[in-house]
Amino acid sequence: MIPLFRHHTKASSQPRRLTLKILRYNPAELNAAPSFQAFEIDEADGMTLFIALNEIRATQDPSLQFDFVCRAGICGSCAMLVDGRPALACRTLTRDLSAQITLAPLPFFELIGDLSVNTGKWMRGTSERLQTWIHAVEPVSADILETPMAPELAEAIYELDRCIECGCCIAACGTAQMRPDFVGAVGLNKIARFRLDPRDQRSDDDFYELIGDDSGVFGCMSLLGCHDVCPKQLSLQTQIAFLRRKMARLGLN
Amino acid sequence: MQIIHSDVLIIGGGLAGLRAGLAARKRGQEVIILSLVPPKRSHSAAAQGGMQASLGNSARGRGDNEDVHFEDTVRGSDWGNDQLVARMFAHTAPKAVRELAAWGVPWNRVQAGDHTAIIDGQPVTINEATAAHGLITARDFGGTKKWRTCYVSDGTGHAMLYAVSDQSIAAGIPVHERMEAVSLIHDGTRCHGAIVRNLMTGKLIAYVARATCIATGGFGRIYQSTTNAVINEGIGAAIALDTGVVPLANMEAVQFHPTAIFPAGILVTEGCRGDGGLLRDVDGHRFMPDYEPEKKELASRDVVSRRMEAHIKSGKGVRNRFGEHLWLDITLLGEQHINGKLREVKEICQHFLGIDPAHQWIPVRPAQHYSMGGIRTRPDGAAYGLDGLFSCGEAACWDLHGFNRLGGNSVAETVVSGMIVGEAMAEFCNSSAGELNVSTALIRDCWHRAADEFTTIAQSSGPENASHLMHEMQQTMSQKVGIVRHGPVLQSAVDTLKSLILRSRKIGLRRSQPGANPELVLAWRIRKMLKLALCVAEGALQRTESRGAHFREDYPQRNDAEWLKRTLAYWPDPQQTQPTLSYETLDVLTMELPPGWRGYGARDAIEHPDTGRRQAEVDVLRQQFASADRSTRQAALLDFSQQLPCHLRGDNERLGDAT
Numbered sequence: 078m079i080p081l082f083r084h085h086t087k088a089s090s091q092p093r094r095l096t097l098k099i100l101r102y103n104p105a106e107l108n109a110a111p112s113f114q115a116f117e118i119d120e121a122d123g124m125t126l127f128i129a130l131n132e133i134r135a136t137q138d139p140s141l142q143f144d145f146v147c148r149a150g151i152c153g154s155c156a157m158l159v160d161g162r163p164a165l166a167c168r169t170l171t172r173d174l175s176a177q178i179t180l181a182p183l184p185f186f187e188l189i190g191d192l193s194v195n196t197g198k199w200m201r202g203t204s205e206r207l208q209t210w211i212h213a214v215e216p217v218s219a220d221i222l223e224t225p226m227a228p229e230l231a232e233a234i235y236e237l238d239r240c241i242e243c244g245c246c247i248a249a250c251g252t253a254q255m256r257p258d259f260v261g262a263v264g265l266n267k268i269a270r271f272r273l274d275p276r277d278q279r280s281d282d283d284f285y286e287l288i289g290d291d292s293g294v295f296g297c298m299s300l301l302g303c304h305d306v307c308p309k310q311l312s313l314q315t316q317i318a319f320l321r322r323k324m325a326r327l328g329l330n
Numbered sequence: 331m332q333i334i335h336s337d338v339l340i341i342g343g344g345l346a347g348l349r350a351g352l353a354a355r356k357r358g359q360e361v362i363i364l365s366l367v368p369p370k371r372s373h374s375a376a377a378q379g380g381m382q383a384s385l386g387n388s389a390r391g392r393g394d395n396e397d398v399h400f401e402d403t404v405r406g407s408d409w410g411n412d413q414l415v416a417r418m419f420a421h422t423a424p425k426a427v428r429e430l431a432a433w434g435v436p437w438n439r440v441q442a443g444d445h446t447a448i449i450d451g452q453p454v455t456i457n458e459a460t461a462a463h464g465l466i467t468a469r470d471f472g473g474t475k476k477w478r479t480c481y482v483s484d485g486t487g488h489a490m491l492y493a494v495s496d497q498s499i500a501a502g503i504p505v506h507e508r509m510e511a512v513s514l515i516h517d518g519t520r521c522h523g524a525i526v527r528n529l530m531t532g533k534l535i536a537y538v539a540r541a542t543c544i545a546t547g548g549f550g551r552i553y554q555s556t557t558n559a560v561i562n563e564g565i566g567a568a569i570a571l572d573t574g575v576v577p578l579a580n581m582e583a584v585q586f587h588p589t590a591i592f593p594a595g596i597l598v599t600e601g602c603r604g605d606g607g608l609l610r611d612v613d614g615h616r617f618m619p620d621y622e623p624e625k626k627e628l629a630s631r632d633v634v635s636r637r638m639e640a641h642i643k644s645g646k647g648v649r650n651r652f653g654e655h656l657w658l659d660i661t662l663l664g665e666q667h668i669n670g671k672l673r674e675v676k677e678i679c680q681h682f683l684g685i686d687p688a689h690q691w692i693p694v695r696p697a698q699h700y701s702m703g704g705i706r707t708r709p710d711g712a713a714y715g716l717d718g719l720f721s722c723g724e725a726a727c728w729d730l731h732g733f734n735r736l737g738g739n740s741v742a743e744t745v746v747s748g749m750i751v752g753e754a755m756a757e758f759c760n761s762s763a764g765e766l767n768v769s770t771a772l773i774r775d776c777w778h779r780a781a782d783e784f785t786t787i788a789q790s791s792g793p794e795n796a797s798h799l800m801h802e803m804q805q806t807m808s809q810k811v812g813i814v815r816h817g818p819v820l821q822s823a824v825d826t827l828k829s830l831i832l833r834s835r836k837i838g839l840r841r842s843q844p845g846a847n848p849e850l851v852l853a854w855r856i857r858k859m860l861k862l863a864l865c866v867a868e869g870a871l872q873r874t875e876s877r878g879a880h881f882r883e884d885y886p887q888r889n890d891a892e893w894l895k896r897t898l899a900y901w902p903d904p905q906q907t908q909p910t911l912s913y914e915t916l917d918v919l920t921m922e923l924p925p926g927w928r929g930y931g932a933r934d935a936i937e938h939p940d941t942g943r944r945q946a947e948v949d950v951l952r953q954q955f956a957s958a959d960r961s962t963r964q965a966a967l968l969d970f971s972q973q974l975p976c977h978l979r980g981d982n983e984r985l986g987d988a989t
Contacts, residue, residue: 078518105531105845122651123594123682135797139849140841144367147559149596150681151488152371152673168681189508190845196367197507201499210434210496217432219425220980225464226439232670234436235482238489242370275435 093120093176097129099141103190113179114138126159126166128178130192132277142191146148150308153243155181157192163245163306166192183248185257196244203260207287209267211277226275237316239269239309246313249302258292262303262313265294271315294321331777332535337759339523339539341367341511341566345487345744346723347545348494348503352710353752355501355540359759362537364509364526366561367548369495373559374744377487378674379601380469380479381745382738383423386984387440387465389456390447390477396420396982397964398475402950403739404471405928406630408878408888409582409734410702410896413817413921415709415730417970419739419746424982426482426718426745427466430621433493438671440467448606448662450626451616462985469671470604471737473630473930479738484599484674487741509535512783512854513569514542515768515776521719522768524569525780532846534781536773540766541755543711543720544570545748548701552863553812554804556698557590557597566725568858570705571865575715577898577912579706579727581862582869585735585879586813587699588634592655594682595697598675600737602692603627605671607660609638610691611646629930632734632879637811638734657691664688687987688881689850696813700724700740702731702879703866706898709973711751714898717763720755722747729896737816753975764778772951788851789911791837796853799837803856803863806830811867816883820871827864828907834860865909872911873897876932890938891926894918918944922968 095118102111116133127148134141143166146154150168155168158181160174171178186194203209217224246262253259266286271277288294297317304314338354340347343365351361358827365372380521386394390555399420404413431437442463446453449470455885482489511524515536523538549564550556570576584781588609589598603609608616609627621637622629629637638656641647647654660668660675668676672687679687705721706714713719722728723744730743758764810823837853875889876882895918899909918940925941927933948967955963961981965971971979 103843104841104843125682134848138841139797139839139852140843140847142846142848145560146367146371147373147376149376149678152367152373152375152559154367154371170681170684195530197371200368200370201505201507204496204499208500210500211432211493213432217428219428219432221983222985223428223429223431223466226436226440227464228441228467231436231439232483234434235485235489238436238482238492239485241488242368242376257785271434273435276432 087160090149095120095129095171096177097133098177098179099192101191102188103142104188105190110219120171124171126171130166130169136229141190142193144193147206150254151241153241156196156243156245158183158248163248165243165308181246183244185247185253186244194244196242200242202265203264207260207264207267209271211271211274212279213276214278234270234274237266237273237311239290240266240311241309243308245306245308246303249306251300251302252296255260256292256296259296260293261286262307262317264288265297265317265320266313269320281327285324288320289324289328294324331774333773334362334535334537336360336537336539338541338543338755339537340364340543340545341524342545342547342723342725343505344372344545344547345374345491345494345741346725347511348498348542349745349748350543350545350722350752350755351503352494352498352501354756355503355747357753357756359756361503362539363498363503363505364511364537365505365507366510366529368507369505370491372491373562374491374741375488376559377741378484378597378599379471380481380486380738381427381490381742382471382474382478382736383427383480383742384420384476384478385424385427385466385468385480386476386662387462387854388467388477389458390470391468394476394478395960395984397960399423399478401923402474403730403736404691404923406734406736408734408928409890409894409925410580410732410877412709412729413923413968414838414970414973415728417922417968418709418750418973419730419743420983421970422746422974422978423742425978426742426749430490430493430745431466433497435489435493436482437466438482440465450608451608451662465985469601470628471600472603472625472628472634473736479604481601482668484601484672490741490745509757510565511569513776513780514573514716515773516573516716517719517772518575520770521716522766527774529846529851531791532844534777536777538766538768540720540759540764541720543722543751543755544705544725545721545723546725548724549859549862550698552803552807552859552866553698554808555590555595557587557595558698563855563859564701565855565858567704568862569717570713570721571703571861571899571901572904573716574900574902576713576719577706577715577900578703578865579729579896579898580703580733580869581865581899582873582880582897583702583733583878584698584866585631585702587637587702588638588696589633589658589694589700590697591678591682591798592693592695594654596678596682597699598658598678598692599672600631600692602658602660602672602675605667606663607658608662610657610659611641612648613646617641617646625930630734630928631737632881633931635813636881638696650693655693655695658694659691660687661689661691698808700735702733702735703727711747712754718758720751722751733880749978750975777922784850784854787837788839788842788850790836790838792838794833794837796837796849796856799834800856803827803830803860807863807866811870814881814883815870817871820867823867824864824871824908825866827860831860831864831907861901861909868908869897869899886932887967888935890941891936894925894938920968922948924948
């Protein structure tokens with residue numbers, strides 16, 4: 078028995094006519110104002126928003142700006158608001174959406190144009206601020222056997238290392254809407270990742286200096302939109318709660 | 331005109347570029363990295379299965395060392411690579427993995443005791459040594475004698491890229507994001523940097539540097555069906571070609587990965603087969619053992635892809651509305667293994683196919699995957715033709731991979747070549763040749779020439795549409811310059827591409843708009859990409875033999891007697907419609923491993939007249955040094971250590987060395 082892959086749409090049915098309402102704005106144009114523009118296309122089998130947007134650009138409006146890189150849900154470039162919810166456009170299938178689709182750029186980040194936002198600039202700034210790299214005191218020789226690590230620990234670190242810095246968590250964050258300096262779930266998850274890693278010799282005191290205030294772990298209101306929208310399904314709720322407990326205890330001492 | 335100055339300018343923010351930048355920075359050079367996208371979005375992140383390095387920690391990797399890795403790599407290349415480079419690489423790869431471990435990459439580790447693995451379709455119990463517990467483990471990959479591929483689940487490239495990118499942030503190396511190098515600043519003998527276009531504003535900036543390194547990755551997007559990211563358009567290689575003096579080597583050597591999901595072309599890792607997955611046909615039959623009794627699903631990628639296409643042609647493909655495919659079956663690996671070690675694969679199957687690979691088979695067909703060819707460099711990464719120009723990673727033809735790259739050797743190459751080439755750039759900058767002596771007139775000329783290119787396109791009202799030309803090029807490449815090639819078909823591909831080049835000079839834009847203008851970007855890039863496509867097609871047409879991934883139906887044998895040489899493609903006159911080819915010979919008499927059978931695939935090579943003589947020499951030397959230690963014996967055959975920076979020359983420690 079050969080298992081076949083699932084087709085949601087019946088082969089015989091007429092393709093749906095999709096309307097994509099896209100927020101257009103080119104900051105380079107003088108006196109331009111943001112507005113929605115609607116594009117219509119025929120749905121195709123297995124169509125993703127990556128395919129749909131490229132088709133629109135190739136056949137209807139070559140000026141449309143958006144960001145795709147891997148188109149496989151791995152690189153985090155294409156996060157946008159799909160019907161108001163942050164999501165990776167490349168792996169969003171149109172068959173899972175209604176025939177009226179609304180697309181807008183992620184809020185919070187600097188707008189480059191149309192659906193393209195400058196997440197890279199913000200992520201680099203956050204990395205610099207939180208020093209998201211291994212802080213080791215002793216240099217390690219690459220000629221000798223590596224330091225052993227428990228297999229489960231390596232897997233647990235990878236669990237947190239899977240963040241793709243797409244920005245969905247920030248776009249879905251209540252605090253970030255009010256505090257532009259909030260490090261958000263992406264930042265807190267990174268701290269949790271390096272805190273877990275024995276190769277990083279920073280102490281909780283060091284981490285407290287980085288996130289022990291309202292722009293860090295105490296700014297979180299526990300609305301947890303981040304947790305709901307994370308495309309990698311990272312355990313953001315657990316990580317933030319755990320960090321807050323650790324940092325609060327440290328702050329009280 | 332804005333001019334930005336640095337010691338080292340690196341074009342490309344993937345693993346190779348970042349690692350080269352770190353090496354140069356560590357030697358005190360001021361480094362600037364340019365990247366089309368935020369560096370953590372680079373295509374390096376898509377490398378799933380792992381990185382080869384002969385640590386030999388796991389039970390199935392025991393006995394592995396640089397010699398075995400070297401030989402696997404040479405056989406994989408079908409003797410098309412540079413054995414000196416392969417030696418430098420095999421020696422440095424273990425250091426690279428260990429350095430990455432120290433930088434935080436959460437490599438999967440050896441778990442002492444018994445565990446079950448699927449080998450050749452059957453569960454096998456493997457016992458891991460207590461002494462190895464917690465060291466970096468490895469999985470099986472195609473074309474290797476040992477389990478050598480170190481991995482982080484199936485997100486290896488992601489974990490490596492984030493660790494290296496974070497190191498470059500720690501080192502304070504600026505990365506100028508959303509910047510595209512559009513031409514090199516040069517006077518025909520010396521490279522002085524690049525003219526760069528800001529992809530947010532459309533502004534042109536001159537970046538002047540003592541050493542310039544192109545690390546822009548591959549050019550898979552000249553094909554329709556490719557696993558490559560949309561940014562892999564080969565523009566870095568194209569601007570080197572545009573100089574007229576820098577050659578692109580072995581452009582016809584294009585790898586097709588056996589398991590891209592059908593029809594989207596998204597990669598699922600070779601780790602699927604390495605971990606025990608099987609290929610099946612329309613009848614559910616496991617067909618690879620019929621063709622390759624020794625290595626089965628784990629022959630090299632060129633061989634497996636070719637066998638798959640042949641099997642489809644024989645009528646055993648599975649038909650669906652998009653065409654024909656085969657099945658990849660990983661259901662036998664079990665849910666737990668897939669959830670832990672193949673989770674990206676699982677996500678990709680869920681999101682793009684709507685299937686659960688723990689219970690359903692994955693529709694796959696080979697798709698373009700990797701460019702073995704690229705900017706021809708010397709072993710230190712210095713490009714042919716222009717002083718001060720370097721290249722590393724997939725953009726370069728360093729020539730580690732020859733005509734077929736082994737899985738797991740590309741992410742390994744990115745970091746290893748970055749370590750070596752970054753050092754070489756620092757050496758260059760510290761030498762008298764590295765002094766910058768450039769006139770502002772030259773910079774201005776280069777800037778104006780680049781600006782004119784864009785203005786001409788932007789103002790053209792020509793009849794041609796860039797999207798259409800792109801589509802025609804990609805179709806031509808996939809249909810006519812693919813896995814199985816044939817003289818007359820290649821000739822018609824060359825003819826089509828030449829006519830596309832002429833048409834691309836008459837592209838008109840439909841819109842004008844301020845800023846970067848994606849339509850202008852596409853119109854400009856397609857003209858570069860067509861040149862690359864012609865280098866591939868013309869190189870393939872002229873190479874009348876089959877070697878590695880380059881398979882000619884009309885010349886099915888590997889012909890060492892006539893074709894043990896590297897194609898060099900030049901584009902001296904911008905008005906040309908096809909490249910000028912020349913060749914450089916690979917010297918059998920310096921090979922540590924003279925040409926022979928690969929251990930898989932066809933066994934019908936036409937021998938080079940020097941092969942027997944060299945084999946006899948090698949045999950004598952091996953006997954002469956039989957009692958010497960491994961590295962002395964090896965050095966007698968091919969001495970490579972002088973080519974490496976001093977700090978990379980040390981022996982690699984392995985478990986059990988002391989006993």
